[in-house]
Amino acid sequence: MSRTPVTVTVTGAAGQIGYALLFRIASGQLLGADTPVRLRLLEIPQAVKAAEGTAMELDDSAFPLLAGIDIFDDAAKAFEGANVALLVGARPRTQGMERGDLLEANGGIFKPQGEAINAGAADDVKILVVGNPANTNALIAQQHAPDVPAARFTAMTRLDHNRALAQLSKKAGVSVSDIKKMTIWGNHSATQYPDLFHAEIAGKSAAETVGDQAWLENDFIPTVAKRGAAIIEARKSSSAASAASAAIDHVHTWVNGTAEGDWTSMAVVSDGSYGVPEGLISSFPVTTRNGEWEIVQGLEIDDFSRARIDASVNELAEERDAVRKLGLI
Ligand code: NAD
Numbered sequence: 001m002s003r004t005p006v007t008v009t010v011t012g013a014a015g016q017i018g019y020a021l022l023f024r025i026a027s028g029q030l031l032g033a034d035t036p037v038r039l040r041l042l043e044i045p046q047a048v049k050a051a052e053g054t055a056m057e058l059d060d061s062a063f064p065l066l067a068g069i070d071i072f073d074d075a076a077k078a079f080e081g082a083n084v085a086l087l088v089g090a091r092p093r094t095q096g097m098e099r100g101d102l103l104e105a106n107g108g109i110f111k112p113q114g115e116a117i118n119a120g121a122a123d124d125v126k127i128l129v130v131g132n133p134a135n136t137n138a139l140i141a142q143q144h145a146p147d148v149p150a151a152r153f154t155a156m157t158r159l160d161h162n163r164a165l166a167q168l169s170k171k172a173g174v175s176v177s178d179i180k181k182m183t184i185w186g187n188h189s190a191t192q193y194p195d196l197f198h199a200e201i202a203g204k205s206a207a208e209t210v211g212d213q214a215w216l217e218n219d220f221i222p223t224v225a226k227r228g229a230a231i232i233e234a235r236k237s238s239s240a241a242s243a244a245s246a247a248i249d250h251v252h253t254w255v256n257g258t259a260e261g262d263w264t265s266m267a268v269v270s271d272g273s274y275g276v277p278e279g280l281i282s283s284f285p286v287t288t289r290n291g292e293w294e295i296v297q298g299l300e301i302d303d304f305s306r307a308r309i310d311a312s313v314n315e316l317a318e319e320r321d322a323v324r325k326l327g328l329i
């Protein structure tokens with residue numbers, strides 16, 4: 001283990017997801033068992049003390065791969081030299097807040113963070129936005145980092161992808177590892193489209209194998225798309241360990257590559273593929289190799305899928321227009 005440590009910046013470090021995420025990063029699950037990591041944590045001033053507590057626990061875990069921890073309340077400092085940036089900290093929606101209020105509040109967070117990444121992150125920085133509304137927050141940050149290739153800004157739909165794998169595995173009575181080519185299209189919101197027509201179980205179409213269109217339409221799709229709300233209802237708090245786990249999966253797959261004959265779901269900057277307007281950060285089926293992603297091309301999209309992809313992409317376009325109106329991009 002002679003490698004130079006990789007610098008990983010995590011925002012919202014004192015939050016629920018931060019608490020589940022940081023220990024897994026420090027133990028080597030994000031980048032691999034031979035890659036030391038240096039953590040740079042960003043919090044708002046009121047939460048720095050709590051982040052210090054988490055840092056004490058990270059120290060107490062004596063992780064051999066953890067090369068150091070620094071805590072900041074200043075984005076410019078936190079993103080200095082970042083090779084990987086996990087943007088988790090965001091203002092959650094509270095009672096009475098409209099979508100526009102949330103977009104405005106988070107614009108105030110993701111604009112300066114995009115600028116800080118532009119100014120100080122490492123040349124090879126890879127960015128994952130987890131904080132909601134994740135796709136549009138990623139768009140805001142990306143628009144304020146003109147010197148960073150747009151492809152480095154991604155948003156998380158891997159949790160939705162994993163939720164879809166879990167629901168399908170239960171229905172089909174197979175292991176999640178028997179399922180390949182799952183796709184989440186669109187926005188990380190209730191309009192997302194989890195696609196079983198291209199997913200495969202033992203090499204055959206998952207939709208055909210299950211052979212139950214009513215389940216697919218009335219059970220599978222809404223269960224996956226509304227799982228976040230169901231978790232909030234049950235836990236009285238939003239998903240945290242599963243979200244952290246998905247963030248680990250997202251970056252691990254991005255860095256280490258997708259398996260032959262499989263792909264993953266990532267929200268990435270559209271190049272116009274599948275009719276998704278260029279520039280929107282939308283979830284697609286992607287393969288990854290040598291630290292770069294590529295949208296899977298040439299999939300046939302039938303009318304059922306087309307309508308659902310369009311609905312979610314339209315929502316993304318509306319969010320983009322709303323943040324544009326607010327002067328955030
Ligand atoms: P949380 O409220 O427990 O923690 C958020 C933390 O972010 C807090 O400690 C807060 O102080 C910090 N924070 C706020 N503004 C900040 C700023 N400007 N800079 C740095 N830190 C800041 O929330 P959580 O449960 O950890 O969730 C974090 C976000 O992730 C929420 O927006 C949530 O909706 C989202 N989320 C996304 C997914 C996904 O699949 N994309 C899944 C689950 C949760």
Ligand code: LMR
Pocket residue numbers: 132159227228229231238239
């Ligand atoms: C989730 O999907 O669990 C999170 O994005 C929380 C939410 O608000 O749905």
